[in-house]
Amino acid sequence: MKNSNPEVVVVKDLEKRFGPFVAVNQISFSVARGEIFGFLGPNGAGKSTTIRMLCGIITPSSGYGRVAGYDIFTEAEEIKKSIGYMSQKFSLYSDLTPYENIRFYLGIYNVSPGKWKERTEWVLELTRLHDVQNRLTRELPPGWRQRLALGCALLHQPEILFLDEPTSGVDPITRRHFWEFIGQLSEQGTTIFVTTHYMDEAENCRRVILINEGRIVAEGPPTKIINDTCPELPQASLNDAFIHLMTRRNN
Numbered sequence: 652m653k654n655s656n657p658e659v660v661v662v663k664d665l666e667k668r669f670g671p672f673v674a675v676n677q678i679s680f681s682v683a684r685g686e687i688f689g690f691l692g693p694n695g696a697g698k699s700t701t702i703r704m705l706c707g708i709i710t711p712s713s714g715y716g717r718v719a720g721y722d723i724f725t726e727a728e729e730i731k732k733s734i735g736y737m738s739q740k741f742s743l744y745s746d747l748t749p750y751e752n753i754r755f756y757l758g759i760y761n762v763s764p765g766k767w768k769e770r771t772e773w774v775l776e777l778t779r780l781h782d783v784q785n786r787l788t789r790e791l792p793p794g795w796r797q798r799l800a801l802g803c804a805l806l807h808q809p810e811i812l813f814l815d816e817p818t819s820g821v822d823p824i825t826r827r828h829f830w831e832f833i834g835q836l837s838e839q840g841t842t843i844f845v846t847t848h849y850m851d852e853a854e855n856c857r858r859v860i861l862i863n864e865g866r867i868v869a870e871g872p873p874t875k876i877i878n879d880t881c882p883e884l885p886q887a888s889l890n891d892a893f894i895h896l897m898t899r900r901n902n
Contacts (some may be wrong), residue, residue: 659684659811659842660705665714667700674700676865677714684810687833687843689856689873693897697865698846702813705844707731719810732761735804735812742800745789749780749799752788753806760807774802777832794825801829805836812836814845818852830855850890859889861896868896 660682667675675697682688692698703709705718707727716723719733743752753774757767775781778798780791788796797817804812814833818826830852833843845856853859854873861869861876869876873889880895881887 657684658682659719660688660844661715661717662705663715665701665704665716666712667697667704667709668712673865675704675711678862678865678867680860680867680870682811682842682844684842685837685840686858687837687845687856689853689859690844690846690862691850691853691859691893692862696862698862699815701862702815702844702846705730706734706736706813732807733810735807735809736815737800737804737813737817738815743788743796743803745787747788748785749775749778749788749791750784752799752803756803756806762807770806774806777805778802794821797821797825797829801832809841811842811844814843816846816848818847818849826852850888850893854889861893863897 658681660680662681663679664677665675665679666673666677678697678701690698690701700709704711704723705716707718707723707730710724710727718730721727721729721733723730744755747755750771753771754767757770762770775784778795778801780795780799780802783791783795788799791799801817818829821829826849833845834855837843847853856873858870858872859876860867869880869892871879877887877889877892880892884891
């Protein structure tokens with residue numbers, strides 16, 4: 652049964668330590684159902700560690716967190732059934748065809764065999780890969796492989812979709828189409844939790860968090876962060892605000 656709470660991610664004072672090193676330092680935030688939520692920061696800021704905790708991959712050191720109604724400390728397996736995850740690094744099988752990858756992940760996600768045909772057709776239509784479904788995945792252009800990875804992450808109709816640098820290395824047209832589709836998923840009620848280094852992409856998010864050195868340095872709608880951070884620059888972008896905040900933090 653799907654979680655009915657309007658907040659599908661809730662984090663309070665979440666911390667992750669690796670020995671003496673504090674990777675994530677007592678952060679708190681929430682994400683609303685159907686929201687496109689951006690989680691931004693430089694390399695080593697704590698983004699990936701946070702996502703791994705939220706996805707049930709690693710256990711936090713302390714704090715509180717629930718994802719899709721499940722406790723991130725004690726219900727990691729339930730969380731994994733409720734989310735979709737697409738990593739920056741292509742994670743499907745290049746020596747299988749798109750069709751075979753889809754069938755493999757239907758099994759991994761324990762989708763009922765009675766729904767396999769319907770879900771396979773849905774993903775092939777969604778990704779516009781019908782005509783190449785029997786080609787080896789490694790032969791496809793990067794943007795097509797990205798669409799396949801996204802489609803496989805949606806096979807089990809997850810409540811929350813975690814996207815870690817999803818458009819890294821693809822062309823601007825593919826990026827635009829990708830974000831149009833993300834907007835459609837959000838309108839249908841899927842929550843999108845995304846990390847990206849493209850600040851123009853992050854402006855598609857309803858709200859964003861900027862994190863650096865394991866701490867949250869700014870939170871809110873992109874326009875508010877821009878106005879609060881760069882009041883003297885009327886034409887400022889989120890990229891300007893990001894650079895200002897990261898530089899200030901590191902000085």
